[in-house]
Amino acid sequence: MSNLSDVGNLMFIDLEIIEPGTIVDTSEYLINATAKELSNTDGRNWIPLIVKEIAEYRYQIIGNYFIYAVAEAAGLDKVWCIIADSSEETAKITKMLAGEVIPRTNLSNASNSEIKAALEYLIAQPNSALKGVKIPVATNRIDEAPRKYWQDLKPITKLKCGITAGKKLKALEQVFYLTPQPMPDDIRDAKILTTLTTAELKKLAKKRKLSGYSKFKKAKLVNLLSDKTE
Amino acid sequence: MTQSLVKTTMDTENELEQDLIKSLSSLPSLPSEAIVGSNFIETSFFSALGFSLQERIPGFNTGRGRDKVDYALRHNSEEDNFLYTGKSPHLLVEIKGRDVDLTFNSRSYHSTVVQLKRYLLSTKCKSAKWGIITNSKHIQLFKKHNKTILPATPCIEISPDNIYKITNHIKNKINNTPKALTVAVYNNKGGVGKTTSVINLAGVLTRQKKKVLVIDFDPNQGDLSNSLNIFEGEYTLYNCLRDKRNLISLKQVTRPYIQHFKGGFTLSFDVIPVDKQLANLDEDQIRKEFSFRSLRSKIESLKSEYDYILIDVPPNWRFFSISAVYASDVVLIPTKHNNIRSLQNAAIAIQKYIPEIQEARQEKTDGFELGAVALPIFFNGEKISTAARKNTEQAIQEIIKKAKVENGFNLAPYFGSYHNLRRDNSIFELPNSAYIANCNFRKIPAVYKYKVVYDYYSQLAKEYFLQ
Structure with a gap:
């Protein structure tokens, strides 16, 4: 980056010129308790907020929203931020790196172990809709189904692997997407x-x-x- | 004319040998990765392996993120030039400088092996059957059979005296890739589900269009043959193993197991049934008549015919189990998490028995063949409470610690997940199912009877064998 750009820099920025952007739902307890701990120190956020510049002296958060919420609760005037570029791609990957957005796997060509890992992740979530689904059975049936032709995830409900339409299928949409192939006309399977x-x-x-x-x-x-x- | 031809090949062979020795000896004492690559590997090693310039791609993109393996190689056919198409590599080579210690079991050795495994399992390297790691001081060849990756040679120390022999051995191996992977299913402890695992794995692999042979090598029990209702025919295993002049091939002893399904669909795999005659001999008699190497040499002729050869091994460490493990490429060890003995016995097999077999194998092959290696253990279905699971985890930690303190042996990789290279403390678990036991009386693999059981064993097969 040239001398005329702040991209990549660590800067100490006033909280009031930062816009929150999309708000990430975090527990009030975690925010307040962390704010209290932060106030007991010299108040420096060693993990920076990630922002992009949207206008002169205006920034918007693209990752680590939690830091912002804590800084606000702790009554800080300024926070340490890293300035990222303004592309959509950067915003997306930053949210994933910060653990705020779940990355999705292409189910059209995912491997058996990728499917298994994704299901294990979903089931391990608190209040998972998939509780009671048998991972080996679901993994194997999804893996061996003709999923490269699937237009949506509905055929999973026909595999009799405990994943029914509604909440359970919705949960799968968090981790899977599809890039379907057209079905060839001479298919005989x-x-x-x-x-x-x-x-x-x-x-x-x-x-x-x-x-x-x-x-x-x-x-x-x-x-x-x-x-x-x- | 033939004579002159022989002479020229001998001359070129001689030249290749001289080149190898020359390039190796003229390396500086601590060459960097780039120098090992350019002055040794590219100049002489690849030519000695028989790969021309058009058959090598440096910095080959493996298709996994930005991963690049140092070299990918494949012989060209008339229609397809590897350098141009870059498709279906056969051999991957990962080079290090001599500053990276590749002594067996060193820290950097392990990280290099993990790196090679990652490359071998990448999307664009599915076709790769072989992998080499070397820093010009040590070299090791790995074989990939579908998803299973195993060392094909020990980690050998290179010197000008042995480099030509090593290279020739590797060349021979990679030009004659065997079709079959031989798997011994073994645990010194009985009742952990060895026979059931063998039968159902055979069923699943067959259904996945693999050609499978199952060997019942537990004559005292003969459970496998009983479960499938298959008994010896005209030629017996006893006569075959005894025959030293190769009059009876192992193929003649095989019997087909055929399962018909609704809709005229059939699946079949081959079985070498138990031989009651073998059960009647005591250990001394057996040792007098047979060598524990016989099974291995008999199996050799079938390696081009099957994709998988599965051996059901008795729960002891005597003639039959020793022969079976000696004959196999990998040892699959079922255990039960509620049975501490089965875990302790697995540990004994891994740190004592299997190394013994490896030693015997290396002795017979000038130190060029490693011999059987253990796959990480798996838990064979049994319901377990959270408290009991905690106990098991603790017991495993103790077993690992003990092995480290007493023998300096690192058991951890064998008590973890096979291909999850980052996280190694999750042992594969085959869920429990009442259906499986039911099927013992029905003379049919449970995987052909119950869809859920098929799913379970299919996951087991995909953990270790199927990509």
């Missing part, structure tokens, strides 16, 4: 075909120029489309 709706199966049958399927139920459609001798 019955396991994958059963995950489609009847309408989708019929569309597929039409694309393959089959006939006489219009009154078929789902099981028969799957059978027809997975038949290797067709």
Whole structure:
């Protein structure tokens, strides 16, 4: 960075010219008790607040919000801050590094151990919605499901691994996202075909120029489309 | 004409040897990583291994963040030039300067091994089968079989006298990658679920499209053969092991286990059933008739045929268990967390029995082959209370401490997670299921009967074997 930029610098900044940005929910107890401890020392925050410059003499917090809350509660006028650049990316990664935002894993191509680790993380959270879910079963069924084609996480509820729609599935959205692949037209794996709706199966049958399927139920459609001798 | 051809290959071989010795001896006393790389590895070592310039990529991006391994190598085929495509490396080489101590068990040795393992497991290195670490003073070859990474040689001290032999040995190994991984499932303590583990692992691996052979090497119990209802055929293990002229191959002793499913779908793996004749011999008689090396040499011929060879080993340390461990690449040790003896016995196997086997193996191979290594233990399903778990953790800490104080042996890596390279105190746990015991009477692996059990064992297989 040039001499004309503060990015990367550690600066002692007045609390009143710092905007909180997105407020991170933290327990009042932790804030106040830490503020008390801080007041008993020389009042220096050795772990800095991370801010970006939004205008001249105006800063906004992008990470370590806790430090700000504590400084405020301790009645400090100034806090030590590191000035970060203003990009969205920096804001995002800083929040993750500060442990304020949970990073997400791409479930379309995650490995077995990544899935396991993510589920273990979720279950270890206080009041986890996933309490009672058997990790080995859930991990294995998700791992072996045709998840590269999933458009959303709903198919997980059909795996009978204790993760139902609602709170539990919502919890999974905290850690997983998807970058689905289009399903190829010539797919013949019955396991994958059963995950489609009847309408989708019929569309597929039409694309393959089959006939006489219009009154078929789902099981028969799957059978027809997975038949290797067709 | 043939003669002149032989002469030229001999000449080039000779040249390669001279180059290796020359480049090694002319290194300064404490060469940096860059100098080891440029003056020794690139100049002579890679050529001696048989890799041309077009078959090497320096600073190969492993696909995991910004990780770069010093070299990735692969032989070119007619359609595919490794230097241009950079796809499917076969061998990874991590180089250090001589200031980094790679003596076996040193601190920097361990961190270098961890580094190599991380590279080998990265997305762009899935195809890699081999890895080398060297600082021009020490060298060690590692083998990767799917997810399992094991040392293929001891950590050897290099000198101008042995460098050519070492290089040739490594070259031979990496050009003849065996298809199979041989796994002995062993614990000196009985009742920890060895047979059940073997059967169900075989079931899971088969379902994952791997070709599997299971060997029942516990003649006194014969539980495995009983559980699968498979008994000896025309050729017996006894006759095969006794036959020193290779008239009966181990293949002829195998019997198929076939399971039909609804919808005309079948799965099958091969079994070498127990041989009752072996059970009737006492230890002295056995020792007179067989060498504990026989099983290993018989298995050799099957290594190109199967992906996994699983051996059910009896709970003692006598002829059968010694032969089985000697024959295997890795030893998988089931334990029970509510059974302290099973943990203590695992510790004994790891710090005493397996090193004995390694010594015997190295003796037979001029010190070039390490012999079987232990995989970290796992807990085999049993319900456990929080208090009991605490006790177990404490007992394990004591076992580890004792090994360190009494033998200077570091057991910690064997009482932790296999591939979680950062956190090593989480032992894999196979959950308990009533279904598993049920299946012993039904002559079918539980994993083929119950989906939950399949999930459990599938996770076990993915912990150690499947990437």
